[in-house]
Amino acid sequence: MSKVLINGFLNKKGSKFGFWHKRYVVAIGSQIIISKSQTDKPERYINMNGDVTIESQSDVSPPRFTLTPKGEKPITLATNTVEELNDWLNQMRSMTFMTSGITMDDFDVISVLGRGFYGKVMLCHKKNTNDIFAIKTVHKNRLVSAKKVHTIFTERNVLMKAQHPFIVSLKFAFQTDTKVYLGLEYAPGGELFYHLQKFGSFPIDDVRIYIAEMALALDFLHKHGVIYRDIKPENILLDAQGHVKLTDFGLAKDLTDESSTTTFCGTFEYMAPEVVARSSYGPAIDWWALGILTYELLNGHSPFQSDNRALLFMSIRTQPPKFPARTDRNTIDFISNLLNKDPELRYGMDQIRTHPFFNGMNFDDVLEKKYKPSFVPTIPNDVAALNFDSEFTCEPAQDSIATPVGQGNEFNGFSFVAPGEGQ
Structure with a gap:
């Protein structure tokens, strides 16, 4: 028989008028079971798998969490204390999968x-x-x-x-x-950051491929309700053929049932103005960071730099990027539109896909890896981690x-x- 992870009386918010009703809730195995009392027949079962979104509010009274199974109406349950809320959250987050048996x-x-x-x-x-x-x-x-x-x-x-x-x-x-x-x-190709440090910058034809591949990855995440929030060369790997692999999703935010968030996080030089301002933000912050990445891969440094954090943030919020004299017009236009201070006017995937910066690249062919970067990492015959x-x-x-x-x-x-x- 499955083990009871946590149980007790919580208050359930009514879906029609919003009144709170006392309910007995049990987390057992991979299910949440809700009943009027310990002896009453269950009125709702929720299977806690990867298609259930868990959101919490600890700064309101009473503290509460909302469960939204995919394709079903959300259910909101309130606890008496924040500590009790955290106990429930920890148990529910842990319910989603059985043990793998691997060690x-x-x-x-x-x-x-x-x-x-x-x-x-x-x-x-x-x-x-x-x-x-x-x-x-x-x-x-x-x-x-x-x-x-x-x-x-x-x-x-x-x-x-x-x-x-x-x-x-x-x-x-x-x-x-x-x-x-x-x-x-x-x-096995290692971090893009490692190679950027070694070479100083990349040729524009390779940067076009990297940025097109990154744009497709970000667009995929956004369509699945995820903001990445931490684009930087350290979080981009290269495979054996030199194509990108986005990694490290520790700061990713699932916005499946929201349109924005306010958490202050990320790497300072890659933060969008709305993040710096601690305003509500959405997926557009990833397109800003893609603009910073494009600039850095071409020039070896980010467009906004300062050892003083306040000055860095002021520059991000108020200053346009400055480009080297050799920079061509299409590159300036592409990066400048990704670095638009207004997220509503900032370029997204539709504008990226057709921009002349990519010199007519077909993004369907990009997805199929038909464009080959000139730089292919040296991969040893053995499994030595040469590119790290x-x-x-x-x-x-x-x-x-x-x-x-x-x-x-x-x-x-x-x-x-x-x-x-x-x-």
Whole structure:
């Protein structure tokens, strides 16, 4: 029998007049069951899978969360305290998938590819299949301490529905008492940032391909209700043929049932004016960041720079980008329209697709990778991580020991295996 994760009386908001009605709610297995009392027949079942959106409001009275199963009416439930709200949220986020049965014992660690505050990315070889994966490990205690548990679930859930040629694919996810793990497609070409540092800039024909591929990836995400929010060369990988792969969805925002958000996040030099102003924003912030990326790939630096954050933000909000004298007219027009301060007037996919900057490129052919970048990363015959920073690849190739995180109920059900990956 399935284990009860959390249960108790909550207040349900009526759909007709908005009155609150007391209900007994149980989270068990992968279901939320709502009844009038502990003994009454259930009046609603909600299957907590990837098609259920969970939104919360902790700054209103009473604190509440809303569940919206795909194609169904939303249901809003209120708790007595913010602490109780967080307990429910943590359990519901953890309900979405059964355990995958995969552990790190199934892999040999070849190399460290990158590292951040919450964990690292390792190049790993699966012992029984010889498949190669990039496994992202994240410390649970650091997520809990920073109140960022939701970000790893968001990243997993976004990647699960982001099946696209220019987005890394999620193959599996699992966890231990101390860490969560995301098994990702390995892009052996390394970070675009690594190559940008090495070359200083890229030829315009290659930049056209990179930006067209990125635009298609972003358009796909936007059509699926996701804002990426963290475009920068460090988050763009290259595959073996030199095509882009967008990665690291830790800051992604699912807007399936909203049109905007207000969270202040991202990399400062890539922030759109509406983010800097802490205004409500939508997918247009990604098109702004694409403009910054285009400029940086061509010139080796971003158009808005300052060691003083206040001056940087003022420049983003008030100053037009300055272009080198050699910049051609179509490039200036393209970047300037992506960097329009007004998100309503900023270029989107329709304008991008037909702009002369792309010199007549057919975006359907871009999607099929018919345009080949002149720069193709050197890929060794073995699995040496040649295109990654030696700062990381020289680290010991091992999965480190981490501090336990108490009961760890926040992460129940995180694990997942994509169809066809098997065990």
